[in-house]
Amino acid sequence: MLMLLEKRTILEHVLRESTGMHDVLLAEGGEHADLATTVAFALAKLNKQAPARIAQDLVAELSKHPELAGITIEAKGPYINFIFGREYVSETLKAAVQPGYGSLEKKTTRVVLEHTSANPNGPLHVGHIRNSIIGDTLARAFRKAGYRLEVQYYVNDMGRQIAIVVWGFIHLDNTQAVGEKEDAHIARIYIAANREIEKDPEITQQVNELMQLVEKGDTPTVKKFRNEVSRCLEGFEVTMKNLNVAHDRFVWESDFIRNGYTERIINRIRKLPQARQEETLALDLSEFGFENKYVIRRSDGTSVYAARDLAFHAWKGANFDRVIDVLGADHKLIGAQLQCTMKLLGEKVPEIVHFEFVSLPEGSMSTRAGKFISADDLITEINKRAYDEVTARRPELDEPARRAIARSVGLAAVRYDIVKVSPEKSTVFNWKEALDFERQSGPYIQYSHARACSILEKAGPFEECYELETPTEIALAKQIAKLPMVIERVIAELHPHILATYSRELADTFNSFYHFDPVLKSEGKVRNRRLTLVKAAQNTLKESLETLGIDAIRTM
C-alpha cells in the first residue's frame, strides 16, 4: 500500500551504504524524476571532485544494485534521478482501485480532537467555521490514517458572554421571531444586552451577580444558563450538519466544577514550586518565558477559565493517548501557558493547531457588535448560486436532483475555499472567491470525479489491466500513488491544506489525461488499461474528497 514510502526507504538505505553519508539528501524529483538526490554536491566537497563526475560514478554503481531493479537511475549533471518503472505503476493501480484506498494501517492510539468550541452567544460565523473545517478535515484524516478518534466540542457555558445573554433574556423583550433560528435569536438578544450595558454600566453588576450564582451552583440560574446554551448549540448543530461537520461528544465546562476536577487540579497546582498564593492563586512561569503570572483562582475563591481548562485537559490526557486542540490564534499565549503547566504537573501535553484570523474587508468580526457574516448566510447564498449553476447546466434534471447536486456543490465550495489556505495565514473573507466554482475550487475536483464516473458508467464491464504506456497515463498513476503519503503528511504536520493541494493537483492531472487520452473510443487492451486507470483515479478522487468532507457526487 505504501509503495512510495517503501521505495524511499530502500533508496535511502542503499544510498547511505554506497556514499557513506548519513544524510543522503533524497527529495521529490518534481518534473525530472520521482525521487532525486543532490548528495553529489556534498560528496564533491569532501572528495574534492566535480559533482557531475561523482554523480556519474554513483549512478554506475547504483544501477548494478539488485534492490534497485526496475528503477531507472540517471545522472543529470550533479543531480541523480530515480524514475520508477512499470512494476511501481501497476502495483499502484492494483492498490488504487480497491475500496478505501489511501487508508493507512489501523493503530491502537486513541486520539481526542477538540475543535470549534465557539462561545454560545450567537451563530457560527465565517471565522468559527475555519476552525470547524480545519478540525473536521484533520479528524477525517486521522480516521483515514487508522487512528481511534473521538471528536469533542468544549461548551463554554459559564462565561461572561453567556451571562450577558441570560441577563438579556430576563430583562429585555425576548420574543423569538417567526422562523428565527435559535442561535440567531440569541445573538440578537446578546447584541441588544450589550447596547444596554453601554448605556448603563450598572448592569455589569447584575451580570456579575449572575456569574457568581452559577459558580455557586444556584439551581434556577444554572438552569437558565443551560437552557440558553442548549438552544444556541441546537443552532450550531444545524449549521455544522450543513457543513458535514460532526462531533462525538459535547463536554460542558461547568461539569468540571461540579465533579470536583477543577478543585483537584487547583490543589495539585498549589504544590508546584512555581505557585504563588497571595490574594489569588497564580503560577509564576517567568522561567519559561511567560511575563505575566498565570492566574488560577480569584481572590474571592472562584476559579477562572484557565483552571477549568486545566481540569478538562487532565481528564482528556487520562483517557486518550494524544490530545489535539484546534484553536484560533488568539489562544496562542494561553495555549502555551496551558501546555507549560500540564508539563509541570506531569500530565500529557496537548498538541495545539492554531489558525490565524478571518476578517471582513471592513475589519475584524465581532459578535457583540453584530459585525459578522454567519455561516448560515454563507451557506444559503452559496446554495442559491449553486442551484442556478446546476439549473443552467443540467436543465433536464428534475428539481430535487438539482437541489441535491447544488447542496453538495455549495458545500464543496465552502469547505475547499477555507481548507485550501494554510492555517497560519490570516485571511479576508471574499464573497467572489467563496462563490467560485471554477479551478482551485471544491466543485472543480468534484467535476473531475463526476467525469470519471460518467466514463465508467458508459463503459460497462471490462477486464482490469495494469500496464500503462503513455506519459499522461503514467503521470496520472504516479499522482494517484501519492495519496497514502499525503495522508501521512497531513497527520504528521497537522496541516489539512496539504490534502487540499494534492486533491486539486490530482484533478488537474486527471483532466489533462481526460483531454489527451481517449478512453471509450480506444479499443482492446488500451481501452482496458485506460478504464482501469479511470477507475483508480475515480476512487482516489473519491477518497480524497471524502477525507476533505466533500461529497464525491457521481453526476453534476
Next chain:
RNA sequence: GGGCUUGUGGCUUAGCUUGGACAUAGCGCCGGGCUUCUAACCCGGAUGUCGGGGGUUCAAAUCCCCCCAAGCCCGCCA
C-alpha cells in the same frame, strides 16, 4: 513596549520543517480549442528585486542577524 504569526506577478496562493535543476497554481489579461468519454474543462502567451538590507554557503524563497509593514496576544474575561 514585549511576544507569536504572516509578507511570493495587478489580486489570491503552494513551496520554507530536510538549502540545490527554468519559483507552484488559480483569478484577471492576450490568443486558441465543443458534429469527439460532462467546456464547472483543456492548450499556448505576457506578467516575479520571493517585503527591504546584511550574513553563511559552491548554491538561499528556504538557514542566521537587523529593519519595515500587516494580523493576533500581553485581564482576579472566556
